[in-house]
Amino acid sequence: MLVNLADQVALVTGAAHRVGRAIALELARRGAHILVHYGSAAAEATETVREIKSMGVDAFPAQADLRTRAGVEALFAALHERFGRLNILVNSAANFQKRRLLDVSLEDWEETLAINLTAPFLCTQAAAALMQKNDPPGGVIINILDKGAVSPWPEYPHHGVSKAALWMLTQVSAASLGPHIRVNAVLPGPVMKPAGVAMSDEQWAEVGKRTPLLRTGAPEDVARAVAYLASEDYLTGALIHVNGGEHLW
Numbered sequence: 001m002l003v004n005l006a007d008q009v010a011l012v013t014g015a016a017h018r019v020g021r022a023i024a025l026e027l028a029r030r031g032a033h034i035l036v037h038y039g040s041a042a043a044e045a046t047e048t049v050r051e052i053k054s055m056g057v058d059a060f061p062a063q064a065d066l067r068t069r070a071g072v073e074a075l076f077a078a079l080h081e082r083f084g085r086l087n088i089l090v091n092s093a094a095n096f097q098k099r100r101l102l103d104v105s106l107e108d109w110e111e112t113l114a115i116n117l118t119a120p121f122l123c124t125q126a127a128a129a130l131m132q133k134n135d136p137p138g139g140v141i142i143n144i145l146d147k148g149a150v151s152p153w154p155e156y157p158h159h160g161v162s163k164a165a166l167w168m169l170t171q172v173s174a175a176s177l178g179p180h181i182r183v184n185a186v187l188p189g190p191v192m193k194p195a196g197v198a199m200s201d202e203q204w205a206e207v208g209k210r211t212p213l214l215r216t217g218a219p220e221d222v223a224r225a226v227a228y229l230a231s232e233d234y235l236t237g238a239l240i241h242v243n244g245g246e247h248l249w
Contacts, residue, residue, distance in 0.1 A: 002231045006031030009083045010230075011075075013037040013066060013091030013123065016045035018108050018192060019144065022219035023212040023226050024048060024059075025212075032088065037092065039065070058083075066093060066119035067111075076126045085134055088230050089127040089141045091120035096195065101157040106204045115160035119167070124173055124183070126209055133180050138180040140230050141213055143170045144222070145187040145239070150247060167239065175236035182236035184229040189243020193218040203222035 010027045014020035017036035020195070024034050029068035034052050036059055038045035050057035058101035062078045079086060095115045099108060124141055131139030147153060148160030149167040167185060174183040190207045192200050208216035225240045241247050 001233050003233050004031070004228070005088075005230060008032045008087035008230075009035070009079075009085055010061060010088035010090065011035040011037065011079055011086060011127070012090040012092055012124075013115075013119070014039070015090075016029055016041035016048055016061075018069045018195065019089075019188060019219045020092035021048050021224050022223040023092060023144075025051060025090065026220065026223035026227050026232065027090075027130035028055050028057050028059065028145070029230075030054040033083060035059070035075075035082070035170075037075060037093065062137065066123065067114040069122055072119070072126055074121040076130065079228050080130065082192060085141045086127055086130045087134070090141070090144070090226060091123055091141070092144045093119060094144070094163075095114055096156070096159060097210065098155055099158065099208055101154065105157050110231055112158045113162050113165075116159065119166050120213045121164055121169060124169070128173075128177055128181055136180075139182075141173065141177075141181065141183045142184045142229050143167075143183070144226075145170075145185050146189065147189065149185075149187060149247065171237050178236060182233070183231075185227045185240070186222055186229065187241045187243065187247075188222045189237060189246040190240070191242065208244065210249065211246045213247055215244060217244060224232070 010032045013025040015036040016022040028034050036048050049059045049061050064075035145163050149163035153160040170185045202224050222242050225242045
């Protein structure tokens, strides 16, 4: 059965820009109220909130350092004060640090796992506690992965390990939090040029040719997959590849 997202409350981490922003906007288009979490991009978060509110739903920005329990607790306290409930959590915030394996420092390793794994874990715990208080109890948690979750990625070893662990956390959470709370994941492929990487349109088009569909996608493709997982109530422990079939080659 499809769940109507109108008047639901969604928390999207890393929602100020890029894929997280697209997810927040898509859920808002479907009638959800949005907490726009951000780390340091305050101006972008404010603009995202402005656009969401123009759709006739409520939204507000909240800054939090999700690497710490105190930061997560502060974020969920702000959520509870504004909305008093939570129906959808999207763990989108992540870092993407390029290193060769032997160049990864302990600080690099700890920072990446803190943002990409510990933060979703802490948010999952906090979200589940709040979702269980809904009337009726329930909600959905959606984690954003990438190809490092399912295949070795030598240029991003610690990143890949964090995303592979996040996929396992998705499955463990789905098995543990049913029947009322569902947990799923989306694995985007080439939907946006990598942040901080100089790449021409021609180079980006070549990336798309590495997929069976021979083209790149867009953040909105990921956002629609997230909205589907939030809406379809007989899916848990599921993974949707939004990558033009990149995982097949």
